[in-house]
Amino acid sequence: MNPATLSIALRPRTLLETCDLAFAFMRRSLSVYLTASFVALLLPGVCFYGIGESLHVGWPRIWLVVAAWSVLVQGMFTLLGGELLFASDVSLRRIALRLARSLLGYLMVLLVSLARTSVLAVTVVLAPKAFAASALIPEVVLLEGLRGRSALRRGERLGATLSRKMVGFGLLAVFGTCAAAVLAEALCWAVFDFLLQLGSPVGRLLEDGGSLYAVLGTLAAVPPLTTLRLLAYADGRARQDGWDIQVRFQSIRARDEVPL
Secondary structure, three states: OOOOOOOOOOOOOOHHHHHHHHHHHHHHHHHHHHHHHHHHHHHHHHHHHHHHHHHOHHHHHHHHHHHHHHHHHHHHHHHHHHHHOOOOHHHHOHHHHHHHHHHHHHHHHHHHHHHHHHHHOOOOOOOHHHHHHHOOHHHHHHHOOOHHHHHHHHHHHHHHHHHHHHHHHHHHHHHHHHHHHHHHHHHHHHHHHOOOOOOOOOOOOOOHOHHHHHHHHHHHHHHHHHHHHHHHHHHHHHHHHHHHOOOOOOOOHHHHOOOO
């Protein structure tokens, strides 16, 4: 990774500033994000709901599958955002192949990190530190290519650098995902049931425990939250690895090499 080719300005940002940047970052490549969301989120979400309803497995199991898919598919949006950080030309096919090649190592480190976080969370006091240490594991594995203990140690160092920001991100991720599900349910119910008088054939969140609208809203929260975490990772690299200093030195060198 060459920090000189970053498509964002390197400077320390608060969590709210990073949120604003995340939406601006996605809006700049909106068509790519919409295409990826349609393939990786919308179609699987409809399939999860349809299979769950046809097999009568119940909403707890459907939500478990949706949660597992959200964790898995965030890797695709991590790679997508990573490519957009350093280049304007991206290929979803290339991103899918990169994810497939890294999938086994990615899942193994995620599972180990999740188990460690779950154990430390029992103490309550160590829960924020544990979450901060594991929050940036997708970026460490997929963008830096680290595996095993190296990835876990790298995640711990970055988490220590951004501990307060990562705890804030964790709270935002929980409440943001819940809000996305409720908002999608309310908007779709208002359009299809109240406005078009088509009823609610795909379930109601509060009455049935879930609905297709809520599932799609939950999955729709994955791209912005993943992008927010990616930009926080870039902030951590700037603070810990001196990316901003590297960029300044490279710009000075380039300016000095310009012939008079």
